[in-house]
Amino acid sequence: MKIVVIGGTGLIGSQVVSHLEKAGHEAVAASPSSGVNTLTGEGLNEVLTGADVLVDVANSPSFAPDDVLNFFTTATTNLIEAVRATGVGHYVALSVVGSDRSPQSTYLPAKVAQEKLIRESGLPYTVVRATQFFEFLGAIADSATQDGKVHMAPVAFQPIASADVAKAVADAAVAAPVNGAVEVAGPDRSTFDEVIRQALASKGDTREVVTDPKAPYFGQVMNDETIVPIGDYDKGATKLADWLAAHAGK
Template identity: 45%
Template sequence: MNIVVVGGNGLVGRNVVRRLRAKGHEVSAASRASGVDIVTGEGLAQALEGAEVVVDVSNSSVLTGEAPCEFFKAAIANLLQAEAAAGVRHHVSLSVVGTERLDDSPYFRGKAFQEACIRASGIPFTVLHATQFFEFLLDIVEVSVYDQALRLAPAYIQPVASADVAACLAELALRPALNGVIEMAGPEREPMSEIIQRFLIQIEAPYEVVTDALAPYFGARLASDSLLPGTDAHLCAMDFGAWLNQSEYWGASW
């Protein structure tokens, strides 16, 4: 099968490419490194020639402000247009659990727009809603820290290993399109402020966590269950401790 992974040089994309190639499929990674810019559309038509399946794991390089919303709007328009011209038969997209509940956030508003365009495109699709990656905990720290402290909401999260998400996406790419959404999450559920505090202690980062129910999450105010999956979500086995013990953050020098 001829498969194109958009964002194929990123954290999840590299893993998806490797898994699909190991199964004998013809897989290419489309990214700026390969001359493809999905925001401008440059190189997309050439990258998608002969593609049967597209797996989109692209993401905005900027996570705050209006930039992510603009990224997703421009990228999905160009990508779906190129897929239609190439005759792509299955669009697989990675999104986030809770996207439809966080319209106050430009990031999630952009993701919701992306999903709406996919549904309306006429191209068979599967959308995977994953909870926050364990690897994303550091991004939460970086956008929340101010003067050695982080103000974080006590809303619950149920983070998942990016490797588990990549394995699921690779499997979905080889299956018939669902024309719907499935959810996946990690095995542990706890307040964001608590797991971030645990993460910081484990990696010996010099920050203090302050629990604040009004603290925004990428521009959105969170209810206790805003980021949690439904009861039908697929739950993965790797927990925080197992992930941390094999991660690059273990023993990091801060």
């Protein structure tokens, strides 16, 4: 199969491309550096011609709310038009678990808008929703730091290794469209504050993590169902403790 991966040079995309190539597929990494721009539409029809599957794992370069919404709605609209024009048979997109339960978020409503455009396009599709990546725990702590202390809510949290997300996306790309969403999360469920404590400790970061039930996550005040799967989901293989040990001090 020929599979075009939008955002194919990024953290997830590069691993998706690797998975697909190892499985014997023709995986094309598409990004602005390769002349493919989803915001302008440049290069989309050319790269998608002859492709069986489109995988979209690109992310907004700016996390300002208006910028994020504009990125995902514009890019997705252009991708839908290009898929229709070239006859690609399966649209796979990466989204986030709990997006539809986070209306106050500065980021996640844009993912809801992206999913809606894909769902209503009439194209065969699969949305893979993942929880937060292990690789981003440090950045999450930084964003929640006030006066040198990290304020985190004691709500259910189930992050996942990016490698396991990439495998889930690659698996979806070579399977039949489900015309719906599948969810994937890490194998361990703990609380947001405790996971961040573990992540900081593994790096020798001495910042105090303050348990604060009202602490928001990118603008969203959370509960135990906000950012974890509800119902059926697939578990990633990588345990948090093992991943932190492998990346200790890095």
